[in-house]
Amino acid sequence: MSEKPCIITVAITGSVATRADNPAVPITVSEQVESTQAAFEAGATLAHCHVRNDDGSPSSDPERFGRLLEGLRRHCPGMIVQFSTGGRSGSGRERGGMLPLAPDMASLSTGSCNFPTRVYENSPELIDWLAAGMREHGVKPEVEAFDLSMIFKAVEMAADGRIVGPLHVQFVMGVKNAMPVDRESFVFFAETLRRLVPDATWTGAGIGRHQDTLVRWSLELGGHCRTGLEDNVRLDKTTLAPSNAALVERVVALCPEYGRRPATAGEARALLGLAGAA
Ligand code: ZN
Numbered sequence: 001m002s003e004k005p006c007i008i009t010v011a012i013t014g015s016v017a018t019r020a021d022n023p024a025v026p027i028t029v030s031e032q033v034e035s036t037q038a039a040f041e042a043g044a045t046l047a048h049c050h051v052r053n054d055d056g057s058p059s060s061d062p063e064r065f066g067r068l069l070e071g072l073r074r075h076c077p078g079m080i081v082q083f084s085t086g087g088r089s090g091s092g093r094e095r096g097g098m099l100p101l102a103p104d105m106a107s108l109s110t111g112s113c114n115f116p117t118r119v120y121e122n123s124p125e126l127i128d129w130l131a132a133g134m135r136e137h138g139v140k141p142e143v144e145a146f147d148l149s150m151i152f153k154a155v156e157m158a159a160d161g162r163i164v165g166p167l168h169v170q171f172v173m174g175v176k177n178a179m180p181v182d183r184e185s186f187v188f189f190a191e192t193l194r195r196l197v198p199d200a201t202w203t204g205a206g207i208g209r210h211q212d213t214l215v216r217w218s219l220e221l222g223g224h225c226r227t228g229l230e231d232n233v234r235l236d237k238t239t240l241a242p243s244n245a246a247l248v249e250r251v252v253a254l255c256p257e258y259g260r261r262p263a264t265a266g267e268a269r270a271l272l273g274l275a276g277a278a
Pocket of ligand 1: 011014048049084086230
């Protein structure tokens with residue numbers, strides 16, 4: 001096949017969307033495993049995971065993360081499992097308490113910014129501590145870049161060994177009070193990363209109604225894609241997405257327009273330099 005493979009990330013749950021927003025948001029571990037398996041079968045090869053308490057509130061409980069990891073390894077063979085160390089699921093070092101479980105990847109924000117109603121705080125000390133935990137447990141970071149300075153910080157950390165390469169960065173746009181969805185900025189992010197770290201890989205993540213826009217730009221510019229109910233619960237203005245799998249199917253359907261196809265799990269691992277590569 002000549003089409004360039006695209007890693008489709010499915011962000012299944014997050015910590016904000018509720019059952020009231022969309023009844024398909026998976027909350028319990030067994031719901032999460034079931035929803036991820038359907039998304040995997042639809043073409044997603046990377047699961048970005050948060051855990052929740054049974055009442056839906058955000059959790060940072062390593063025991064829950066452990067059960068989720070076990071379920072995903074059993075039901076989604078080869079799928080890349082990424083845990084979120086994002087700030088909505090706990091505070092300070094609580095956010096990295098599950099790293100000893102050694103998922104394939106974990107998210108790592110390399111700077112602070114504003115979120116819709118609060119400051120998303122990532123002190124230099126916390127960033128270094130989380131990165132050290134990832135190195136210790138063989139977890140590959142996905143850098144979450146909410147602005148340009150976070151890309152430069154990631155490049156610096158990859159150069160001095162705090163992040164073990166190859167570097168993988170996600171550009172996030174559409175979070176209120178952070179970067180808006182702006183085509184020129186997006187292109188500049190991708191070109192800047194390519195200029196500084198030619199072998200780096202990247203993913204575009206658009207929040208809410210911007211999800212499809214960033215999927216299209218990422219497919220076009222040679223990046224990878226993220227979808228899922230964490231970022232967006234709708235298919236369009238009037239229709240709720242019936243599942244994570246439905247959002248993945250939408251990305252799969254767009255791939256051919258850009259000469260792309262969904263990567264297999266083995267290809268996704270090869271592209272990211274992870275064990276189990278095809
Ligand atoms: Zn997340």
